[in-house]
Amino acid sequence: MSGFVTKPEPVQVPGLVHLHTGKVRDLYRDADGNLVMVASDRTSAYDWVLPNEIPDKGRVLTQLSLWWFERIADIVPNHVVSTELPAGAPADWAGRTLVCRSLDMVPVECVARGYLAGSGLEEYRVSQTVCGVGLPAGLDNGSELPGPIYTPALKAEVGEHDENVPYEETARRIGAELAATLRQTTLAVYSRARDIARERGLILADTKFEFGLLDGELVIGDEVLTPDSSRFWPADEWEPGHDQPSFDKQIIRDWLTSPASGWDRRSENPPPRLPDEVVAHTRQRYIDAYEKLTGLDWK
Secondary structure (H helix, E strand, C coil): CCEECCCCCCCCCCCCEEEEECCCEEEEECCCCCEEEEECCEEEECCEEEEEECCCHHHHHHHHHHHHHHHCCCCCCECEEECCCCCCCCHHHCCCEEEECCCEECCEEEEEEEECCHHHHHHHHHHCEECCEECCCCCCCCCEEEEEEECCEECCCCCCCCEECCHHHHHHHHCHHHHHHHHHHHHHHHHHHHHHHHHCCEEEEEEEEEEEEECCEEEEECCCCCCCCEEEEEHHHCCCCCCCCCCCCHHHHHHHCCHHHCCCCCCCCCCCCCCHHHHHHHHHHHHHHHHHHHCCCCC
């Protein structure tokens, strides 16, 4: 069993209808039919939404997504209509709220990988493939792939694992033409972002995108190229053969699986609260990612 340790009650705002409380984002609909997407400071690990929040995390995710949307706009349009707060919204929503066009979301999580890590590494060690894509022998943890690969997954509910599937399965489910467009667009955005990150001393190991359709046009939605949706590694510390230091919540995963937490992830018991130092360290990694990529001072 997994999900929310304590599911928050949605904030009620006049003129907005609450639609969904996700792992990180709360979704509302406004009177014009637009989606209002609020990025909270919630964080998740091992399919649990943890009891602690990471201060500023929601704003980092939102502001970094906006920065990336500008840099990929010539490849694919995005769903953002406005960053202005809806009337009556709490002041705390500032900087973490996007008013977005409502899309017909494609039920495929679009993953691009340029390096071997995570679930891809686990599969490679068994079959020398990642989501059915054959790879050469001799690769190790953190190795750069011969070229970026597209490895789609089917979206799961909160508390469930996304399911990696072969590309052919997505073509069967959504049609060959749309599946091909998703693959092409995903790899194009990944390649652009990889090069930008590399200029700033970071490796973009892998990332995931979500797309929707609006009047038949493919539009990118949700978040893009953030520490929650991507693995960023410091280029000057990259060394295949072991786990790489990363700008994400790996600190949280490491603590939860350490003896210090006293938690067994294989049990049905919810995870404990994070220590203050783990929260502070995680917050700093998110801010470091923002500052290294954008060149801007978070303060």
